[in-house]
Amino acid sequence: MGRENLKMRIGKIAAYLEKSYQPPEEKPFVKVAELVVILPALGFFYIWEFFNRCQMPYFLYFEVKDALAVLYENLMPIIYIATLLSLMLALITPLILKKKPRPLDNEVNSQDPAVRESALEGRISMFTMIVTFLTVLAGLYVLLSAYNFEWKILTILLLFGGAVGYIYLFESRNLGFGLIILLAFLYAEVKGNADARQRMLNKPKIEITLKGYSDKPVLDEGEDCRYFLYKTSNYYFIKDSCKRRIEVYSTSGQEVNRFNID
Incomplete structure (x- = not known):
């Protein structure tokens, strides 16, 4: 009896992983032009947190080019995540534009090679998306570990990043993207404070x-x-x-x- 239940559960998991990935269909509320404003604000937020930790007002010396430079110097994980998300979007966008109906299970499992090939054409499986998601999360862990964050902060960032990634890929792209921006500012705050503390210590x-x-x-x-x-x-x-x-x-x-x- 226990072996039969195990087989049924394995079968259900296998069927779920074989399903086609269907991205949330929403019109993006953030455009490229708006990102031009968000990115300098993110760099400025890092510098502001750095000097706030040092008890030093930075507003007297603020320049936009400093905010842009700090993105490449200290916020590489954010650039890394944005790059991978761009690659994901490159894969997902054709599916959304085609608006191809989801293949039926009997078509996917058909013994007819032509029917099965047609059903699987241009299809991304749930297994592929889950592996991609876990790969991004593992890469984020490696990058954050290089900065020697406290384990509590590292755990919070990873859990938040995992939740944000799930929402973006499977629930709502707009809500997920908004949470990605929030995560980026949270990371900038943590990184700015950590760098200032390390600088004053060394x-x-x-x-x-x-x-x-x-x-x-x-x-x-x-x-x-x-x-x-x-x-x-x-x-x-x-x-x-x-x-x-x-x-x-x-x-x-x-x-x-x-x-x-x-």
Whole structure:
């Protein structure tokens, strides 16, 4: 009896995996033009979180090109996910455009080779989609692990990412895409805070010389209290832990600002 039940369950699982994948049919509410606004906002959010952790106002030095640069420097998992989703869409879109009716089970299981081939033409099975989904999730785990996140944060990001992927592929593309954007901003917040904490813990020492300011380095490797904090396209940020302040030097050497921190 138990063996018969096991065979029935295996049969049901096999039949489910053999079914054709039917993507949710919804008109996308986010267009390419809107992504042009979302991506810089995502990069800016990372920088804002980084400096917020350092107790430093960044709004005085904000430039759009800094937000775009940080996407390639620190947000590679987001680019990775977006690339894979684009590949998925490349596979799914022809199915949606064709609007081919779902093949009947008797056609898929037909003994007639011509009928079976016609039923399976252009078809993506549930097994293929599940394997693809798990592959993306595994790749996300590898990328996040490289950043040495705490296991709690890593678990939350993976569970959230898995739920978002399921909703996008099987429930609602619009809701899933909205949750992907939310996940991206959540990741940017976590990554910005983690990077700032790591930077203040390691206290990197490098030599920085700005000829427009002085022939002497504004930061020397041998200093005990001052260390390199961050660099944007137009500014260097140096922290002085002894005087509890952050110094901002323009790359042109014509502007110097200092902010006291608590």
